[in-house]
Amino acid sequence: MPDPTLPAPATPTGAAPAGALPIGAVPTGADAGRRTTPPGQRLPVLDVEGLGVRLGGRQVLSDVSFHLCQGEVAGLIGSNGAGKTTLLRAVLGLTPVSAGHVSVAGSRGRRPPVGYVPQKVVLDPDLPIRARDLVQLGQDGHRWGLPWPSAAKRAATEELLAGVGALHLADARVGQLSGGELQRVLVAHALAGGPRLLLLDEPLANLDLRSARDTVALLDCIARQQGIAVLMSTHDVNPLMGVMDRVVYLAGGRAATGPTADVVRSDVLSSLYGHHVDVLHAHGRVIVSIGDDAHRDDGCDAVPASAGVLADEPEPSRSGWR
Amino acid sequence: MSVLHAVFAPGFFSNGPVQAALVMGAVVALVCAPVGVLAVLRGQAFAGHAFADITSTGGSAAVLLGISPVLGFAASAAAGAASMEGLGARQRGDRDLVTGTVLGGALGLSALLLYLSTTRQGTSGATVSVLFGSIFAVSAANWPWVLSLGLPALAVVAAAYRPLLLGSVSPELAAARGVRARLVSAMYLGALAASVALSALTIGAVLSTALLVGPAAAALGLSSRPGRAMAWAGAIAVVSVWAGIVLAYDSYSWPPVGRGWPVSFFVVALVTAFYAVSRAGVRRRPRRQPAGRGS
Amino acid sequence: MLSGLFSAFMLHSWEATSVVAVAAGVVGFFVVLRGSTFAAHAIPQGAFTGAAAAALLGTSTLLGAGVFSFLAVGALARWGRRGRHDVVTALVLVIMLATGSLFLSVGSQYAQQTFSLLFGEPLAVSSAYLWPTVGLAAACTGLVLVSYRRLLLTSAAPELAGAGGVSPAAVNFWFLLAIGAATTLALPVVGALLVFSLMIGPPAAARSLTARPGVALGLSVLLALVTTWAALVGAYWSNWPLGFFVGVAAVLWYLLGRGAKAWGHRPRTAPAVGSSR
Known part of the structure; x- marks a missing residue:
């Protein structure tokens, strides 16, 4: 396909005119589009309240709470083994929940209106x-x-x-x-x-930089134009930085959740990890430095995140972050 | 005319058993084709083969008890399916182990039953006939059974067609779509058991595996649509069976004269040839260029 | 009643079944680990065809079974690299069986002979057969033990092994060859249809009882020995075919393994989902 622009997604639901926005410059365009609707007027789609999951006798998730409104893009961030897939499966209803509840708007009967893309x-x-x-x-x-x-x-x-x-x-x-x-x-x-909520498990894994960028732009576009809430897991926060409204940051089975700018902060992540974490902004990228050796065994994924070598994002408009 | 005579030996079309074999073989081939395509897609070729051997246990039991072999075939297929589902394994590797264990138990039982029937009744031909069957020995009395096994198998495939296809792409996708994976896979196992019991009954355990797996595997390379792949599988299976019957009939005049070569040998050879040709075609086919990748 | 169990006549049977059990236990451990159950079921059908061919030509059963096992192994290794494993296995299996049935029908075999080829006849093991058996068993056990680490690595993580310079295809070929050898020597004792039962039952239980590969391998051999000895006693006592006892024992071992796993279901260190720590 021709390079910077993606074909504009058609809109079967007719929520917005197709191709109304230039999609090439993703972050700014996306943010501009998003700002037009104040968060208060959006309908909530996903509500996770005090979620806990035990698997094989181990507490994989505990007390995870967040909500997601229509048209929002949320990143589910965490290193390998942090419980990202478990959380997605719990939302899908494929993993039994040991505490709290998950509700998807408009869900009646066995099949909640959720679309899923497995890893x-x-x-x-x-x-x-x-x-x-x-x-x-x-x-x-x-x-x-x-x-x-x-x-x-x-x-x-x-x-x-x-x-x-x-x-x-x-x-x-x-x-x-x-x-x-x-x-x-x-x-x-x-x-x-015809889902209200789209879940994606590591959609950017195994993609080259360009495909990853295209995928993020596509998902952002779907969320914005069709009013679908998108929750995608990734171990690197950077590719999502320009488009992500909310973050669910998982570490050690617990979560820090909220608007991106409120979570990807040194003090919030430090209290999540239980030790000092530096969040640095440099050249439009975020570098999360988890300096403690004790967490190095979380897997090598901590290293790319902390080294910030993966993403080559265009400069996001910092003021646009909520 | 002489060419026709060389292919179809004299008396071929007027021979009663041959006519019955042609019809029955086609019916079995057409039932096996769609079930077999799904078996191959779902990686259940081993289970398909296992049912063939398990039904031979039922056949031996029937010989020993002096009841209708059909009852033995159907009952053992049902018991095999139930025990596989009961021991149900989640992962694919473990599923093979469960299949193998059930199959081993059934074969052990088969050994005992055949031994007992040999020593008590002197029906020593039971081993060979149960395992290898003979399509020329199909009796018209089997028709009700053929229909009552074949039609439900086809009905299950038709009813669960879309969930089965989605499950063969990815069980996770199917689960996310709300497919009851357990129910669908149990239904399919039942259909597999029924169609294998049907084919083992009429054409023998060896041929039943060949017809289940071979045409289906060959058809996968011939069409990119699931429905058409099933149609191809059916066509290949029918052609193989019919040509195999013709050759087997002809082979009565081959050395050693008057004994005839087994039908299963010819059908298996033809099915394998179809598979080899199809695979060669797939390999020759240029791989689809990843379109739209260039900048 | 059982006094004749240890007579000179039976001694060969004891020796032969023990040798077969050791080989089957060692090879079977990796059959279960690698999920090659279907291959372990298919290769013996090749041995059956070989035995039928040998009967037709009047040569040694062991030689015929060996040659045709090797053919089956070659076909599996060659075609299995492309295409689906289970499809290729099924096709090799039916080709072998159909060829076997051709040999049987062209020749003038007695059904009794077919029966013993399929289900085994341990009580008639001759001393002439014993030494080739021991040799083959030593060869295939040696083959597996020499490539023990490679087999373990390619079973656990094929892509890792490829990166480490070990060719999974080559390892697979040698492994199939070991199955072929074990099959060939087990054929006259347990029969073509039940060799694989002996190969999967004991290792399946052993795998569930311990997580350490070395211990599981030893346990697998031990359980295989127990199985064949019990089967031999049962067959001697009842005059029923040995294969029956082996097949039933394999089911029991499997159930024992499942039971042990369910009973000892402790909190595991690695949960099934969401963690690869």
Whole structure:
């Protein structure tokens, strides 16, 4: 696709005119768009209250509370083993909750209106399923009976694929897509169910810098134009810095949550980690320095975050942070 | 005309058992094809094969008890499916272990039953006939059973088509869509057991695995659509069975004259050839260029 | 009743089954670890075909079983690298069985012979058979023990092994070869259909009882020995086929392992989800 601009996502819900905003310069454009709606008027979509999860006798999460409104993008930040996937699975209802509760707006019955993109989907290259089949399964994959072809379904599928800039991949086998391409198709699949909330588990892992930037821009665009709340986990805060309204920062099973500027601060993260943490801003990037050796065993992911070597973000408008 | 005679030996079309075999083989092939495509996609080829051997236990039991073999086949397939589901393993590696354990137990039992029937009744041919079957020995009395095993299997595949496909892409995606994974996989295991019992009953345990796995695996490379892949699998299976029957009929005049070569040998050879050709085609096919990547 | 168990005639059976059990226990440990259950089920069918071919040609059963096991191993290793493992395994299996049935139908075998090829006949182990058995068992046990660490590494983390200069494909080939050897020597004793039962039952229990690989390997051999000895006594006493006892014992071992795991379900250090610490 042509470099800096992404194809403007179509809007099946008709929430906003498609392509109304230039998307190329992501952070500023996004922030400008977001500022038009005061936070108070947004409807809450996800409410997590005092969430605790025990797995195999170990307390993986305790007392995690946050909420997410429609159209907001939230980053779920933490090193490997911090409980990011567990939190996402608890929101999906796939992991039993031992304390607190999770509620998704408009959820009735067994299937909450949540779209999910798992971290790693390994597919056989021979799988006789095309991208359009996978997106269609997002609409009706849970239904019984044989699918009947219909022009309406076909149009909806193509609109969803176009919305993520993957229409040209419609007839390719899903197993033969590259990581970034599969990511887009999976996002289209997740959107096919008409979700109010979109969960993504490490969507930026295994993507090169450009694909990662494109993915973030795409998700921001989806949130803004379709009013869908997006919660994505990542171990590096930087790629999300310009677009993220809220942060859920996990460490040691506990969480610091709130608007980005209120959480990614030295004092807040220091109290989360229980020892001194430096948060430095340099050249539009955030460097979270977790200097204690005791936490080095959290995994090597602490190192890129603290070294800040991953992201090469355009300068975000600092004043735009809440 | 002489060419036709060379291919179809005299009496081929007027032979009763041959006609029955052609019809029954086609029916079994068409039931196995969609079930087999899903078995391959879900990585359950081993379970598919295991059911074939497990039903041979039921066949041996039926021989010993003097009841209808069909009852034995169906009952043992159901018992096998139930115990696999009961021991149900979550991970794929463990699932193979469970399958292997159930299969081993069934084969052990099979050994005992065949031994007992050999010593008590002197029906020593039971081993070979149960394991290798003979499509030429299909009797018309089996038709009600064939239908009552085959139709439910197809019905399950049709009913759970979309959840099964989504689950074969990613169990996590299916769970997130609200698919009841446990129910769907139990239903599919039942369909697999029924279709394998049906094919083991009519064409023998060896052929049943070949028809379940081979055409399906060959078809995966031929179409990128799930429905069409199933259709291809059905076509390949029917062609293999029919050609195998023709060759087996012809082989009565091959050395050693008058004995005939087993149908299963020909069908397996044809199915394998289809698979090899399809794989070669896949390898030759240029890999799709990652489109739109260049700047 | 059991006095004849240790007669000179039975001595060969004791020796042969013990040798088979040691080899099956060692190889089986890695069969379970690597999830190669289906391959361990398919390769013996090759040995069965080889035995049928040997009967047709009038050569040694051991030689025929060995050659065809090797063919099956070669096909698995060659085709298994591309395409789906289980599909390739299933196809190799049916090719072998169909060829075996061809040999049986072309030749004029007695059904009794087929039966013993499939289900084994340990009470008729001859002394001429014993020494090749011991040699093969030593070879395949040695093969596994020599490549012990490589097998462990490629089982646990194939991509890690690849980075460390170990070729997973090569290791897999040698491992399949070890299965082939164990199969060949076990065929006349346990039979083609139940060799794999002996290979997966004891190791499955051993794996659940201890987390240390070395101890589990030893336990696996021990349980395999117990299985074959018990089966031999049972077969001698009842005159039923040995395979029956082996198959049932494998199920019992598996259930024991599951039970042990469920009973000792302590808080684990690594939870299943969300942590790779």
